[in-house]
Amino acid sequence: MRKISITKYLAYFFLVTSCVVWVFPVLFGFFTSFKAQGDIMTVGFSMLPANWVIQNYISVLTNTSSAPIVQWFLNSLVISGSHTFLVVLIVSLAAFGYTRIDFKGKETLFFTILALSMFPAVVNIIPSYKIVEALGWVNSPLAVIVPGLGGVGNVFLVRQFMLGIPKEFDESARMDGASDFTIYFKIILPLVKPVLIVTGLFSFIGSWNDFLWPTIVLNDVNKLTITAGLQLLQDLYGGYAMTGELMASAIIAMIPTVLLFLFAQKYFIESMNLNAGVKG
Amino acid sequence: MQSENLLVVETEKKKKRKSMKQFAFIGPHLVLFLIFILIPTIYGIYASFTQWNLIGEPEWVGLSNFKTLLFDKSSTFHFQLRNGLKNTLLFVGLTVPLQILIPLTVAVALENKKVKFKSLFQAIFYIPGLISVSAAAIIWLLIFNPRLGPVNNLLSSATVWMVNQPNAWAIIVFMSLWGAIGGNLIIYRSAISGVSADLYESADIDGAGPVRKFFSITLPSIRFPLFYTVVMSTAGAFNVYAQPLMITNGGPEQSTHVMMMYIRQLAFGTGESVAGMASAMSVLLGLVIVSISVFQFIVMYRNSKG
């Protein structure tokens, strides 16, 4: 008994200290979004605003002519939502292919594309634009939804999890005459659901927070995504001139990803039972 | 090497089937990879053998860019490659181990059955990763602002943090970790909660302590996710760009000027683009990343085979 409580207190101590450190900047940013510019620039530190103002939020939200935030929000939801759905579909199919179907050179193929995908993408923006342009996607949400689907990192992750599922599983189903698709859909997918949720969450956030590519391929201000849009309202590397507004816009833009995280978190804590599922 | 052996064993076991059904599964991803990753990457590699201002057609110069970068000691580009690579490697060396260890420790601590508010703890570690980088940088600059920030006001100090080493690196590394550990934490949490409870129970019966259980049960069981996060965190750390740009702008004395900053400055800087040289630099950076990943793969595979 004593041993357990020592570990428990150790765990608590570690968690609480690191949480305080981690949460401090978040709260600081949050409270700053309710400070007036003069308050932010006052020498001497105070965590809470001297006067709570919502001016920063009002000025970000009411700039409807050059910054239709509600529209951007909807655009982002559609774009990040579709992107996430397609990622989960394509990635799980590919991971199944690389782990469950035997074909010559599959490991070589997989690790080759993984290595190739690790080259930093710098001037790639030019050929990527040319391709998107040739497909007629410029200024269409497709230009933001589709190109990211070729990423290999997610396939790697899901593949790692699928490798952990014993072969006996699908082999017994195959003896019963099940097709590859049935095995994929009815056996493997439910088992890797938690990791797919993680993948989906990461994809959604990645797509939500991307700003360079959307500003390159989307011209119409009404078609922009929220992160790219809000980037316009603030100088990318601006100084302290609009700190309060920058914080306010960052917090507005965070709402969906935070909600999604809170929703998804329930899943991967409760249902992440890969090995247990295998045993059942 | 090991993986190829595996492959041979597998293919022999299964007999050769000339079926194309794998393409039904890997096909969609492969096509998208070819169009949106491979072709642009090949174009980028091609550009590294050219002189190119992004507007006109690239002009083939053979190995000239690489010669300059690697051997011309008097060249600015050679200096940038050396300095940028040194700084990037330092960043990778400082962040990656912590980016693995901190979330792993948190994940293990959260596994303790007696710990309450697990979701709250997890959310606190994850939320920094949801804040846009520009807003995050402003927060950190304010925190370490010599006059306005909490750090100096609480310490009653007048230190200017960003212009001295090792402080400049410490802040960049810490800010990066602050935003980056959430992802790995989630992967570890999912992996650890998937480890069968039976294993721990039988270990309890054997009288194993928590440390012993961690090393002989938890760690081996989450080998693959761990491997994934090591590889991905490393590759990600090599691409570090926004944090040093916004926190120190490369200073003091270019000691935090990382590779991606040089590369982007050359390709999309204030003057005419020097995209050929920038591509050559990114190809070299890519080769470093791939070699390190391959090295990691080999080490991991060896270890996993005991």
Place this chain on the structure above:
Amino acid sequence: MNRFKKYLLTGIASLVLVTLSGCSNPNTITFWNPLTGDDGAYMDNMVEAYNETDPEFPLEAVISPDMYTKIYTVMNSGEGVPDLTLIHADRVPGFVRLGMLESIDPLMKNNTDLNADNYLEQAWVPGTVDGTQYTIPLDIHGSAMYYNVDMLEKYGVSNFLDDDVVTFEEILSLKGKLDEGQYAINNALIEWTTLANVVNRGGNIEQDGKPTIDTPEMKEVVSQLRQLAEAGLITPNGEDGYAIFQGGDVLFSTDGTWTSTAHDSVETLNWGVTNTYAFEPGTFNNRSSAHLFSMLESEERTDEKEQGIADFLNYVRENSMEWAKAGQIVASRDVFEDPEYEQYPQSFFTSSEEEKESLHIFEYEHYGYVEQALATVLVDMIYGNIEIEDGLVQAQRQVEDLVAQGGAGEVEAAEVAE
């Protein structure tokens, strides 16, 4: 499985939604600009006001913080080139050499109001290359120096402003006289004030197209600034000089003309604006840039549309008082000679011929490289982290190496030289 099907349906439904994108009016003039933040809002107001006049060719403004990356991208593919683009003065020579800009001369022929006389000369000239006009200016924006009235009085040095030029000598005379935590000048935009003082000293950043950074003039200017830093008169390295000025602890803040709007929002700050510091009162320059309307090379732009663009430019010429609100020096004579304009602090820079002439825009084709290379070493030189000689040699070399890499046409020449 049911849930999975539900997700599938939602996914397909959202995809369908996505593909239902509208089509745009072929008469729309696409106008790209890099004006983020408040500037973008003021520009949008002008564009909106113009569209409300119901023109045949309405404008659609596209703001992009990465506009130059975007320009490279579309120019390279030749598709999606905007009709009208707002670029910075230092981009003009390079863009012209690469054949990226269309001449404005035909527009000027049909629209006689679009001529040099109607604009501030310093903003007009950067758009002229070899006798051809490539741009119509919107504004000049650049270095200004803000001063704290209360602090000047406190230290009894209001007389520094008598001749509208604060000299290094005057600043140095404050050595040892300032309270702890207070400073004479800050280091905001210090690359710009350095370059302006090189010109004050009779130097330049180029000679016959070759970059000249490692020069006696540059050395003199940087040494002077280093002396100020050693005397404790410049805000410390790494501190935000802009914030310290707003906090009321710096006498002079070298910053952009556009900062005035932000200073206005600080109630406790009693400020004014003057020229950036110089060696002597008679010779002063304020390093400037300009926002210039230009047409990127495109075959799709019809003559009718070009006329539509001219109509908009004329509208801006007559109605850009709005742009003064952004704190920029408006280039249109209609505006800067309007008494209403005098309420804006930046009107100081067009208040006399001498002031107008102080607005110095570097027209060196590789200005961008020069500023970048200088920025890399300048702060370290001023604060004594590296020797001035070493820093200048390094910056000189950097620009030379970059210039040698540029332009496909120059490749062969370089190879022959080897």
